[in-house]
Amino acid sequence: MGITSTENITRIEVNEEVSRFDVVDDVIVEYKLKLCVDGHDYGTILCSPEHLDNLVIGRLSSEGIIKTIDDIRSVNIDENQGIASVILNSERKPGLKHKIESGLSVKFEDILGLMKSLDARSTTFKKTGGVHGCALCDNEKIIAFDFDLGRHNAIDKIIGYAILNKVDLAKKIIAATCRISSEIISKIAQNGIPIISSRSAPTALAIKIARESGITLIGFAREKRMNIYSMPERVL
Amino acid sequence: MGITSTENITRIEVNEEVSRFDVVDDVIVEYKLKLCVDGHDYGTILCSPEHLDNLVIGRLSSEGIIKTIDDIRSVNIDENQGIASVILNSERKPGLKHKIESGLSVKFEDILGLMKSLDARSTTFKKTGGVHGCALCDNEKIIAFDFDLGRHNAIDKIIGYAILNKVDLAKKIIAATCRISSEIISKIAQNGIPIISSRSAPTALAIKIARESGITLIGFAREKRMNIYSMPERVL
Numbered sequence: 001m002g003i004t005s006t007e008n009i010t011r012i013e014v015n016e017e018v019s020r021f022d023v024v025d026d027v028i029v030e031y032k033l034k035l036c037v038d039g040h041d042y043g044t045i046l047c048s049p050e051h052l053d054n055l056v057i058g059r060l061s062s063e064g065i066i067k068t069i070d071d072i073r074s075v076n077i078d079e080n081q082g083i084a085s086v087i088l089n090s091e092r093k094p095g096l097k098h099k100i101e102s103g104l105s106v107k108f109e110d111i112l113g114l115m116k117s118l119d120a121r122s123t124t125f126k127k128t129g130g131v132h133g134c135a136l137c138d139n140e141k142i143i144a145f146d147f148d149l150g151r152h153n154a155i156d157k158i159i160g161y162a163i164l165n166k167v168d169l170a171k172k173i174i175a176a177t178c179r180i181s182s183e184i185i186s187k188i189a190q191n192g193i194p195i196i197s198s199r200s201a202p203t204a205l206a207i208k209i210a211r212e213s214g215i216t217l218i219g220f221a222r223e224k225r226m227n228i229y230s231m232p233e234r235v236l
Numbered sequence: 237m238g239i240t241s242t243e244n245i246t247r248i249e250v251n252e253e254v255s256r257f258d259v260v261d262d263v264i265v266e267y268k269l270k271l272c273v274d275g276h277d278y279g280t281i282l283c284s285p286e287h288l289d290n291l292v293i294g295r296l297s298s299e300g301i302i303k304t305i306d307d308i309r310s311v312n313i314d315e316n317q318g319i320a321s322v323i324l325n326s327e328r329k330p331g332l333k334h335k336i337e338s339g340l341s342v343k344f345e346d347i348l349g350l351m352k353s354l355d356a357r358s359t360t361f362k363k364t365g366g367v368h369g370c371a372l373c374d375n376e377k378i379i380a381f382d383f384d385l386g387r388h389n390a391i392d393k394i395i396g397y398a399i400l401n402k403v404d405l406a407k408k409i410i411a412a413t414c415r416i417s418s419e420i421i422s423k424i425a426q427n428g429i430p431i432i433s434s435r436s437a438p439t440a441l442a443i444k445i446a447r448e449s450g451i452t453l454i455g456f457a458r459e460k461r462m463n464i465y466s467m468p469e470r471v472l
Contacts, residue, residue, distance in 0.1 A: 005440045010468035012344050014460040020344075025463060030418050030439035046418065046441075108248050108256075149417070149439060181385070182266050182282065203266035203385060204241045205282075224250040227261060232246035 058160030062187035102194035151178035294396030298423035338430035425449040
């Protein structure tokens with residue numbers, strides 16, 4: 001299934017004259033994925049239909065349902081029906097957020113470099129104007145990139161990737177294009193990630209949670225500037 | 237309560253030299269409002285803390301819980317506790333979406349004019365980079381404007397305004413800055429609004445729902461162009 005589809009639309013353009021014509025244009029697909037965990041309904045995710053396994057695993061980790069890939073017996077995704085069925089190895093128990101202890105630090109110019117790489121990867125965003133990009137990074141480069149029409153999903157996909165590939169998130173940086181809300185920063189806290197950097201703004205509640213959790217929260221990270229909202233000592 | 241707050245942050249700027257300094261900056265507030273209807277928990281809305289009555293009424297209408305203001309006995313909002321308690325006059329019954337029958341039409345230049353007015357009103361967006369603006373319009377002008385950090389909330393606030401003020405939504409246009417997802421267009425359909433125009437992109441599922449519901453869906457409406465994804469005959 002594609003992440004964009006084509007639609008017949010009408011376009012109006014105003015130049016010296018007004019032109020009105022029919023055209024075929026790309027639009028972003030919004031896919032409904034019903035999530036079932038051990039046979040229980042776990043809600044429906046509206047998402048871009050790619051890397052659905054990463055999305056499901058990341059979502060479960062962000063909600064404290066799993067900690068490692070070993071907590072999962074199986075993930076079965078029926079793309080036609082739009083159903084993801086997960087069987088766990090152990091009883092579900094809500095995870096506890098804890099203060100992040102990480103010795104990770106990063107040079108400011110490396111953050112700006114990562115944001116530039118993120119921009120370069122966000123081609124679907126440019127094409128359809130409809131998705132948020134997100135990258136899992138070490139200090140120098142992007143390790144994995146993903147995107148979704150939902151900000152939450154983009155973050156979950158990249159976290160799911162890390163869990164599937166047993167990447168140690170305590171030594172990684174997330175770079176994102178989207179606004180950082182309380183829900184986004186809670187995912188970062190739940191997964192023990194020490195640094196998140198975004199092109200966009202954080203909310204006041206996200207800043208509060210970042211400070212309480214010991215996360216370095218960077219916003220408006222663009223070509224030549226950034227704002228550091230919490231734990232600035234990790235940025236050299 | 238303000239819709240922005242100030243935070244002490246660290247800023248890094250790269251010009252001829254690199255400067256790093258502490259600064260007080262505005263950030264967007266994210267407020268938690270718990271919604272109770274007839275004593276039942278109806279979930280928590282993360283929103284900008286302004287026009288909460290409009291937000292609550294619009295949300296109930298968008299979900300088919302109420303049709304007019306007469307369906308509500310009382311709305312009681314405790315801003316300190318973050319709780320909105322609604323008592324209904326009648327039994328809750330889910331509303332049914334129906335095909336929109338509206339004789340409304342609009343000139344394309346009026347749509348472009350409305351989008352320009354919307355941009356001019358979106359000052360908080362420019363200040364903090366964090367909110368979506370939304371306007372209730374007739375063919376010539378903005379009747380009411382609102383915004384929120386959540387796209388869904390901005391739409392609900394403006395719908396709530398219309399219901400409180402008994403505005404006939406079958407003859408109105410919504411102008412928005414945000415992406416049009418299936419959830420947004422469902423709110424438009426549920427409230428019988430014939431035309432929505434956004435600066436941003438719609439999703440494929442939103443286009444499908446707009447076509448099924450008889451809504452004129454306009455996207456990428458900017459200075460000199462627009463895309464019409466459904467019911468273009470309403471745009472002259």
